[in-house]
Amino acid sequence: MMALKPSRTPTPTAGRFESDPSVGPVTIPIYRAGRLFTTMHPAERLRGARSLKLQGKTIVLGVTGSIAAVETVKLAHELIRHGAEVYAVLSRSAAEIIHPNALQYATGHPVVTAITGAMEYLEMCGRDGKADLLLIAPCTSNTIGKIAHGIDDTTVTTYAVNALGSGIPVLVAPAAHESMMDNPTVVANFRRLKEIGIEFIDPRREEDKAKMADVETIAARVIRRLGPRDLAGMHVLVVTGATIEPIDDIRIVTNRSTGGTGIELAKVAFEHGAEVELWLGRHETPVPTWLPYTSFATTADLAAMAEKVDADVCVVPAAVSDFTPSKKAKGKISTREGGLTLDLEPTPKILDRFRKGTRKVLVGFKAEAGVTSAELKARAMALVKEADLDLVVANDISKVKG
Template sequence: MRLKGKKIALCVTGSVAAIISPQIARELMRSGAKVTAYMSDGALDIIHKNTMEFATGRGVVTKLTGRVEHLEKFDLILIAPATANTIGKIAFGVADTPVTSLVMASDAPVLIAPAMDEGMWNNKILKQNIEMLRSIGYGFIEPKLEEKKAKLADISDVVDGVISALAKKDCVGKKVVVTAGPTIEYIDPIRIITNKSSGKMGIAIAREAYFRGAEVRLIYGPGTARVPTYIDVVHVETSGEMLKAAKSEIARCDIFISAAAVSDFTPKVAKKKIETEKGDLALNLTPTPKILNSVKGSQAFKVGFKALHDVSEKELTAAAKKSMQKYKLDMVVANDVSKGTFGSDENDVYIVYGKGKPTHIKDTKEEIAKHIFDKIKKGKIT
């Protein structure tokens, strides 16, 4: 759990998005955090304090009593949602609510997730307030601009913002490029060949790089997994498009991680839809160019993935070592896809790295991503 033992103050202000705050609290707690809610009078007009008390399992601070509720020590203060009014008060040092008093009295990092009308969001005074707060170290989670509103960011992005704010930053200044998801190869204008990759492993790796402070570029095929809004993504479809995108990025990156399930073969594409009345259809498949082969001359730290089906541990790790030598890789992550890990939140992998014994990890893809970067940091990337 990424937030195990962390004390988070979840401050709720008077936006209608306050109805989402209990869910944010629960997700923070699922990540291991201890959450205490602070609510402004405006927030209490939207949701009852008992809702936040039930969500957090702790008492809720709703009034300034002159006691020490604004002096409790936290690892981070999260204001979600934050109104334009609250942001303005914080910018000018006004401490007249439990939320603003806590911010004024605490030395904990502050992360603000705005939610308001689009007109307010675009107001020059608000923008100046945000810019000033950023300049002194306050963090912001960008809202979603939809339906003429600056809506509170998705819950997962808010939680990831908290994780990132508290994570160790050992990849600052590094550019990380990750490929993820499947690719598709067209048979005709409407039919394709593809595979069952969801993209979850590659996205977990991109998230981990972001948490550690890296500049991240994700080259993403048509997977089913959602890409967080804070990840810079290049969308591709075919193996050729992914190859082109990878080649354009490799010269400018420090770490290249090829986690995509790229199609190994491609058919000759028919210009028109193949009619079913023609009966049996035979496809002539030709091998696609290997992305790892095209980037093996790069000075970047290169990580490849090797997927086999229904093989022994010995066969799997031997194939990984062969790939490492063939493509001049620094690390290979190998897995047996017969174990049903496609589309799952978990994976069962062997990490082949250097001359040591392969490391076997069976865990969530999030935890495996952490292991990968821990090993990368022990290598030549400093």
Template sequence: MHPTKFLKGTKSKLLENKKILVAVTSSIAAIETPKLMRELIRHGAEVYCIITKETKKIIGKDALKFGCGNEVYEEITGDIEHIKLYNECDCLLIYPATANVISKINLGLGDNIVTTTSLMFKGGNKPIIIVPAMHENMYNAIKKHIDELKMNKNIYIVSPKFEEGKAKVANIEDVVNYTIKIVGNNLKKERNRVLILNGGTVEFIDKVRVISNLSSGKMGVSLAEAFCREGFYVEVISGIGLEPPYYIKTHKVLTAKEMLNKAIELGKDFDIIISSAAISDFTVESYNGKLSSDKDLTIRLKRNPKVLEELRKIYKDKIIIGFKAEYNLDEESLIKKAKEKLNKYNLNMIIANDLSKYYFGDDNIEVYIITNSYIEKLSGTKKEVAEKIVEKVKNMVKR
């Protein structure tokens, strides 16, 4: 079995059962293509590859075969590869696309396997995603062709990065994300939608200063990634700290109020709401401008609304899961406090941990998963614990 098969779906199922044909042309950016193909595979895609003969001056066929795990085609034979690949594949991704190839596709010229296969996709209305890479002068010279191609309903151009006088190929993550948007699976269906609140929040002392906490956001990101690997649709409301990867839709907030308001706004479209965020319990009475640092300052705090309590009031039938972090408590006291929160806010599950054992930002964690019917202790890396939590949630959902 080719090593790529072990990569399939290790990040998400967003491209599961999708067949993507990657066409490589003779730009120096072609050396990045194996990385691109591997990233597509990590989201579940089966990847095939065609190249122009000139491409072999930049990157060898073996390197491209290593990247996709399938045969690499460089010419049309009696197997009529351009028709076979069109029939089998869901999308043509030209990465990188030279000025020559882009111009020929627009003019309807097919003189090699890449341009001829492109005409099959263009005429058949299957998606073509074109990722240009060339000198900026050349890009300007073929701008007319690019603009005309954009007018086709099935052709998409990923804008290059204009740097150092060049139209450089777009980032691999941007290209993969674009591909997911065009041909990816719609995972946002009932009983499959997860909203995660993550990271720390801040409260403004004045227009410059804030009070906050040291939440790293690692646990919430690990949960988001684990749910994605299991085929859930995931969005994250993210405060400060580590942000989720590019393929997870993220809503940035700062304060506890912003996080609550965003959770209320989005919550109606989700089945499961998980708050792993370290949300400020107190906010500061309003101060204008910038307070003077010339003298001691007394700050008056007032309580913030409890996010889980407010969410449960509005969303009575959704699965809501909370976290309870304490410091230096014995096991019995930690579980007791977590159970009190579980029952007070009518949560479906609560996950409790003691920060004196593993502090904010640590890669490892020890938690207690608590529901009304069981208590289970878990320990390991945050990624390992997140995977076990997802398994528990899957049993609750029973999709």
């Protein structure tokens, strides 16, 4: 079911191949002028293109009879781009929506559409099975109900029953109409599955439907579930982006910031199992759909929020404005009136306000420009003392590119 290799007794025209996990990347046999050549399967060209966070992980992708099954080629490719080996299992209803050939193309492996004497489900999800995770995406309310009540009458439920009995984690991405998802019986089935350790990826509620989560969100949850989980049970707050100080109703004073450092730190904390809270000011870096955030605008806004911090770890790479206009003009100041002189006054230092609500580690950031290494370190250590930090990250932004 993995790579292809010639049988032990090949002949020049033989087309018999067998599965062997030791062979390596999946190859495709091609005959030209009576000679046998092999070429890499297209799925292999994607492997690790985005990251290696799922390298060495084997994921069984269970597909049930929702129209969202059409998204599973993209989903399989996204998992492979993070390094995973993906094996697809289709229920009979799913095979009426997406052809097994599509997922064989997507994964580079044969697709299971029926339970046979080969006992494929035990190879993957039995005791000592190869699978690191069973991902059911999309998962219909019908399948959720069957798993909740121990009913096993489809390929996907057979894999689920065995995964649960073998201690293999199960991750479910539901897809259904809202009326089905809100049915009290279905809600009870959700609750039952959560009680036995199954994790759910919340659907997107749009157009009177509970649509399957997008492929990036599902991939992020897979990475989180199969990651080191060394931050599980930890509440991590990341504060990033820039504050803004209004000059008038149109213009602002601010600091340069993309928000990228904080967003990346929040993503990593999420992938390591933390409960992540992201506070975000003005920013340029896109935020993943699976990473919710709370916005702030001015330094005063952020100062008020800092008084309510409740976190184990707080990381603050935010670019807080050091100055604010002493007066804010109403409307828009006209350029036709000539030049403009601004009176700026310093904003209050607020990093120390995060200390009270941070139970374990408070991390601050110190940005300077054009200073010596000794001076940069001295100013950073002064900030540690001033704000009672546990760690500080110091950068000379004149040496930072990008």
